[in-house]
Amino acid sequence: MPLKTIGTIAIPEAAGSEFDHAAFDAKSRRVFIAHTARNCIEVIDHDAGRHIATLPGFPGVAGAVADDGQILATNRGGASVALLDAVTLETRATFKSGARPNGAVIVARSSLGIAACIGDDKEAPTLHVYGLSDHKQVSIELPGRPRWCVTDAAAERLFLCIREPSMVLVAPLPDLGAVTHWKIPSSGAHGLDIDHSRQRLYVACDDSTLVEISSTSGEVTNVWPIGGPPDVTFFNPATGLVHVAIGEPGLVDSIDPRNGHSTRTVTGAGAHTTALVVPNQLYVVSPAHGGVLVLSDS
Incomplete structure (x- = not known):
């Protein structure tokens, strides 16, 4: 998911x-x-x-x-x-x-x-x-x-x-x-x-x-x-996931390195930077949204 x-x-x-x-x-x-x-x-x-x-x-x-x-x-x-x-x-x-x-x-x-x-x-x-x-x-x-x-x-x-x-x-x-x-x-x-x-x-x-x-x-x-x-790119030690921000087209790819499973979250064009708030939130800075998208990493 x-x-x-x-x-x-x-x-x-x-x-x-x-x-x-x-x-x-x-x-x-x-x-x-x-x-x-x-x-x-x-x-x-x-x-x-x-x-x-x-x-x-x-x-x-x-x-x-x-x-x-x-x-x-x-x-x-x-x-x-x-x-x-x-x-x-x-x-x-x-x-x-x-x-x-x-x-x-x-x-x-x-x-x-x-x-x-x-x-x-x-x-x-x-x-x-x-x-x-x-x-x-x-x-x-x-x-x-x-x-x-x-x-x-x-x-x-x-x-x-x-x-x-x-x-x-x-x-x-x-x-x-x-x-x-x-x-x-x-x-x-x-x-x-x-x-x-x-x-x-x-x-x-x-x-x-x-x-x-x-x-x-x-x-x-x-x-x-x-x-x-x-x-x-952030590694979350609480969940074990690696989150990679991709500005174009506007995505966060989340990879579980223990099994290679990955999920993709659509963010917004130009949203290439993030901040990880351990244990369970990822801030995605999105100019298209006029600020920050707060995502749950749990």
Whole structure:
């Protein structure tokens, strides 16, 4: 059965707009959504089911990630990364990045922020690790355009999708020392998430496939077809399902990697970004609906 729509949440100026990666912060019970076209971050009160704030000043914001009351946002139009307080909604710090920062991770317990930068005509793609408390920074050049990234459970290794050559780049944290490259048999590695308990990475690729690989060895363990070129990908540890958002024609494909069973939920054209609220809800940001579709994942 497809995921069940249980409600919608309106976002100001959302109709026909453009959004990117969003995240749920369990401490504040809020969802933070990168509103790329409006250079702002939208804030949803999950428990109340309503939009509560528009935070301006995030040029070309490409994504928001959350951990323990802290939000990290990548400002693709400003070559910077911003650290926010999820409760007060204040910006605590801003860090200079490479050109066009994109994928990001925040690890509150280690006071680490991570941003992968696409680069431009003057700068190569780069990966940056920030000390959120001491403001120290380490960076390396990347072999291609970065997409999304995650860490292992101990936050000792970073996994980063590279579009071309299609791979998962693996780097130790926090020093980014000995980097390894795990080739992906599908083109255009893009969306990414991890199942810590089974030690599996899920890589959604531009050639309309979802690839499962071991997070310890890089061995490919499964490949499944999906309904189009993907974007945001989430693994729900409560249900065991992998949800892949596909902006055109507007779908969420949900795959159970334990048996390969899949279902498809129609969303809306341009709805390529989501936020997972564990244990049982998936927010789909849909410009066609003027905000967020709230889906039940149970």
